[in-house]
Amino acid sequence: MTDLPYNPSRGQSQMTKMVLRIVLYVLLGLFALFYLMPLFVMLTTSLKSLDEIRTGDLVSLPREVTFDAWRTAWSTACTGIQCEGVRPYFLNSLLIAIPAVMISTLMGALNGYVVAQWRFKGANIFFALMLFGCFIPFQVVLLPMARMLGIMGVAGTIPGLIFVHVIYGLGFTTLFFRNYYVSIPSELTKAAKVDGAGFFRIFWSIFLPLSLPIIVVTVIWQFTQIWNDFLFGVSFSQAGTQPVTVALNNIVNSTTGVKEYNVDMAAAIIAALPTLFVYVVAGKYFIRGLTAGSVKG
Amino acid sequence: MTRWLQDNMPKIVLAPSFIIVMVFVYGFIAWTAWVSLTRSRLMPRYEIDSFIQYERLAASPRFETAMVNLAIFGTLFIVIAMVLGLLLAILLDQKIRTEGAIRTIYLYPMALSMIVTGTAWKWILNPELGIEATVQGWGFAGFEFGWLVDPDKAIYTVVIAAIWQSSGFVMALFLAGLRSVDEEIIKAAQVDGIPTWRVYSAIIIPSMAPIFLSAFIVLAHLAIKSFDLVIALTGGGPGYATDLPATYMYAMAFSRGDIGQAASSAMVMMLVVFAIVVPYLYSELRTKDD
Numbered sequence: 267m268t269d270l271p272y273n274p275s276r277g278q279s280q281m282t283k284m285v286l287r288i289v290l291y292v293l294l295g296l297f298a299l300f301y302l303m304p305l306f307v308m309l310t311t312s313l314k315s316l317d318e319i320r321t322g323d324l325v326s327l328p329r330e331v332t333f334d335a336w337r338t339a340w341s342t343a344c345t346g347i348q349c350e351g352v353r354p355y356f357l358n359s360l361l362i363a364i365p366a367v368m369i370s371t372l373m374g375a376l377n378g379y380v381v382a383q384w385r386f387k388g389a390n391i392f393f394a395l396m397l398f399g400c401f402i403p404f405q406v407v408l409l410p411m412a413r414m415l416g417i418m419g420v421a422g423t424i425p426g427l428i429f430v431h432v433i434y435g436l437g438f439t440t441l442f443f444r445n446y447y448v449s450i451p452s453e454l455t456k457a458a459k460v461d462g463a464g465f466f467r468i469f470w471s472i473f474l475p476l477s478l479p480i481i482v483v484t485v486i487w488q489f490t491q492i493w494n495d496f497l498f499g500v501s502f503s504q505a506g507t508q509p510v511t512v513a514l515n516n517i518v519n520s521t522t523g524v525k526e527y528n529v530d531m532a533a534a535i536i537a538a539l540p541t542l543f544v545y546v547v548a549g550k551y552f553i554r555g556l557t558a559g560s561v562k563g
Numbered sequence: 564m565t566r567w568l569q570d571n572m573p574k575i576v577l578a579p580s581f582i583i584v585m586v587f588v589y590g591f592i593a594w595t596a597w598v599s600l601t602r603s604r605l606m607p608r609y610e611i612d613s614f615i616q617y618e619r620l621a622a623s624p625r626f627e628t629a630m631v632n633l634a635i636f637g638t639l640f641i642v643i644a645m646v647l648g649l650l651l652a653i654l655l656d657q658k659i660r661t662e663g664a665i666r667t668i669y670l671y672p673m674a675l676s677m678i679v680t681g682t683a684w685k686w687i688l689n690p691e692l693g694i695e696a697t698v699q700g701w702g703f704a705g706f707e708f709g710w711l712v713d714p715d716k717a718i719y720t721v722v723i724a725a726i727w728q729s730s731g732f733v734m735a736l737f738l739a740g741l742r743s744v745d746e747e748i749i750k751a752a753q754v755d756g757i758p759t760w761r762v763y764s765a766i767i768i769p770s771m772a773p774i775f776l777s778a779f780i781v782l783a784h785l786a787i788k789s790f791d792l793v794i795a796l797t798g799g800g801p802g803y804a805t806d807l808p809a810t811y812m813y814a815m816a817f818s819r820g821d822i823g824q825a826a827s828s829a830m831v832m833m834l835v836v837f838a839i840v841v842p843y844l845y846s847e848l849r850t851k852d853d
Contacts (some may be wrong), residue, residue, distance in 0.1 A: 289572055298668045304683040324697040376576050384573035397587040401840045403788050405812045405829040410758055433587045465572035494676035494792040511678045515795055518682050534682040538675050545674035561731040
């Protein structure tokens with residue numbers, strides 16, 4: 267216990283320090299329990315049988331572990347009139363998220379490159395307009411977007427949802443790349459220009475190789491946003507093209523038959539797995555994206 | 564021609580995004596603003612007709628509930644998440660050996676969809692089989708916790724779930740802020756024998772004012788946009804006791820077929836966001852230009 271960061275005033279005895287230290291760890295442990303409890307409850311509930319759930323103890327471990335609820339959630343749970351589980355919707359979410367992440371990241375990289383390194387009159391205004399677009403409540407674009415998707419002939423389709431996610435993700439991806447590229451000295455671009463390299467050549471050979479960290483941050487941010495989206499998913503999809511969040515909500519709120527809480531919880535965990543996985547594997551980049559999105563520098 | 568193309572390549576590359584932003588952000592906002600001034604119902608109409616939709620909003624008890632809920636939810640959510648986030652950050656700043664693991668635990672809810680969070684808490688707060696039954700099962704027969712189905716209390720369950728989801732993120736923001744305070748100043752204060760709590764309250768926390776502002780902006784923004792969480796946790800109910808402007812707007816747009824009300828309530832949300840974000844963005848962009 268010699269590594270206390272700030273030496274408490276000299277009068278304090280070793281004993282008090284110990285007690286304070288223990289109190290500190292107990293507090294941290296209690297908060298950890300608070301954050302873990304819902305995940306624990308979801309997991310144990312999903313492994314219990316309905317009979318066991320009805321005895322009404324949230325925090326007990328399952329007496330008998332069963333994966334029936336997981337099977338049901340994955341392939342036979344009803345999301346309304348269809349009873350195919352979350353599997354097709356999980357696939358929809360992938361089909362929406364993957365292209366949308368790729369396109370919006372690429373466009374954001376090019377935009378950020380222009381705004382940070384090829385300043386021309388109006389580039390800053392463009393950036394300010396874009397930045398402001400990050401903050402609008404999406405409710406304000408829902409109605410015209412619904413009509414626009416209809417006019418474009420992609421209402422209720424997966425390409426339509428990809429389109430929507432690309433458009434409203436552009437603000438953040440541009441912001442990320444712009445803030446990253448702005449710290450790269452512009453002399454680099456100038457020198458390359460003198461050597462006869464063009465716009466794309468400089469981007470491809472100089473900037474892209476430097477961009478791996480920010481690409482990871484942006485991809486993770488966009489993937490999390492799009493995978494977890496509900497508003498666009500519920501507004502612009504139809505039976506068969508819904509993303510997994512919408513399917514999950516439908517399973518939980520479907521009123522037909524017996525309420526199967528274990529199936530609800532299994533479906534919720536399945537819907538959460540991809541983003542949880544990303545978080546566990548690349549948490550550092552996830553946090554960097556979160557803070558970059560809020561405290562810009 | 565190629566020369567011209569080369570000179571203008573940056574603008575050509577930016578052009579599609581510029582058009583997208585102008586049409587899909589600003590054009591769409593203008594469309595919504597326009598329609599909010601018409602008598603549109605099931606289909607949009609384009610003859611401007613005074614502020615009738617806003618008068619209807621003002622007269623609607625359901626929208627009033629939504630605005631009151633936003634005030635209650637927003638205030639409690641922002642204040643508690645900030646206090647909790649700061650507390651956790653200070654606790655974690657005491658050279659904790661397992662800091663990495665604890666931080667991971669505190670922050671993981673942020674990776675979840677609000678729908679998942681809502682589903683989990685709906686189950687936990689379920690009066691028949693959730694916490695209430697569990698505690699009763701432990702022998703406290705009189706224990707009651709029916710907030711989820713109590714019209715006066717249900718909005719507080721949304722607060723609980725939202726704090727669970729976002730407070731870890733506030734902690735991460737504050738922790739980064741605590742770490743960026745100049746070590747020398749802190750050491751000097753300690754040499755002078757200033758107690759730890761005074762170091763925090765008089766030196767460290769005041770120097771983090773910009774982080775407080777950022778955290779406030781992010782949380783306020785989250786509060787106004789809250790939609791999924793309410794849908795998953797309470798469905799806006801019981802009745803419309805937990806409606807927020809976002810759920811009101813959605814109900815008007817997609818189930819009630821009242822486009823005028825949907826557009827005007829969306830504009831109200833937009834104005835609330837404006838009032839909070841514009842001064843912030845303005846000051847941010849200005850300090851950057853200097």
